[in-house]
Amino acid sequence: MFTGIIETLGRITALEPKDGNLHITVRTPLANELKIDQSVAHNGVCLTVVAIEGNEYSVTAIAETLQKTNLGELRQGDLVNLERAMILGSRLDGHIVQGHVDxxxxxxxxxxxxxxxxxxxxxxxxxxxxxxxxxxxxxxxxxxxxxxxxxxxxxxxxxxxxxxxxxxxxxxxxxxxxxxxxxxxxxxxxxxxxx
Known part of the structure; x- marks a missing residue:
């Protein structure tokens, strides 16, 4: 679950299509605060962190996600809105957001x-x-x-x-x-x- 309050922007540093999926690498100061298997919203799309190296991390968007969102239009150097999952017990400054693009x-x-x-x-x-x-x-x-x-x-x-x-x-x-x-x-x- 998310709140829709963007924490920061990330910059796309690599895009690797493979087997219908898209592996996305993002550079952001948040990278050193993330962990593998953590959910992060990218332009509102909830994706799982699969790798972290320095100030970059990677996620994978599957074919269905690419068909229903604008992530397939990303180019190296593009900016993305980033938000980590909300912490239960914190203020809900935005509204209840699932990270599931309609x-x-x-x-x-x-x-x-x-x-x-x-x-x-x-x-x-x-x-x-x-x-x-x-x-x-x-x-x-x-x-x-x-x-x-x-x-x-x-x-x-x-x-x-x-x-x-x-x-x-x-x-x-x-x-x-x-x-x-x-x-x-x-x-x-x-x-x-x-x-």
């Missing part, structure tokens, strides 16, 4: 507005993932509040700190992002389908 979305607008930024995203509404006004959404692992919720699109407003300390400052129109919809909202939507 689908990808596409950035359709970036607008600077008096010291903050407004981003719009579209996604395939046919998959049944709901957003609600002032509800929670996770974009590339970042916990955010939904504004301008529609059937297949929504917006988020980004404060300067989030803009500077996450991948948001790299997004432009057409950028692909990982979306994890609010877990409680997904259960409610599923229950309502049966009525």
């Amino acid at each position: 689908q990808i979305g596409t950035c359709t607008q970036v607008r600077e507005t008096d010291g903050s930024w407004y981003y719009s995203f579209e996604y395939d509404g046919a998959l049944g993932n709901p957003t609600i006004e002032k509800g929670s959404i996770t974009i590339d692992g970042t916990s955010l509040t939904v504004v301008d919720s529609k059937k297949n699109s929504f917006g988020v407003a980004i404060i300067p700190y989030t803009y500077e300390h996450t991948r948001f400052n790299t997004y432009g129109v057409g950028s692909t992002v990982n979306l994890e919809f609010d877990v409680i909202g997904k259960y409610v939507a599923k229950l309502m389908q049966g009525r």
Whole structure:
């Protein structure tokens, strides 16, 4: 479980496709605090640490993960949002995030507005993932509040700190992002389908 509060950015130093999987090596100051078998969210995708060497560690994304997320688009030198699993008993500063991406979305607008930024995203509404006004959404692992919720699109407003300390400052129109919809909202939507 995660909170959607990004701890730091990591830089991709190596990508090795093998047998349909992708082995990803990340450089970050967090590496010396990690251990083998630990879960770390990468752009919101929960992956298991399989190797650590100095200030780098490696994880493996399987074929299914590559099909449902933007991790297959990573290139050497790219930045990724990183968050270690939450510690039970700590404050939940974001919202409950599983690290299980529901689908990808596409950035359709970036607008600077008096010291903050407004981003719009579209996604395939046919998959049944709901957003609600002032509800929670996770974009590339970042916990955010939904504004301008529609059937297949929504917006988020980004404060300067989030803009500077996450991948948001790299997004432009057409950028692909990982979306994890609010877990409680997904259960409610599923229950309502049966009525």
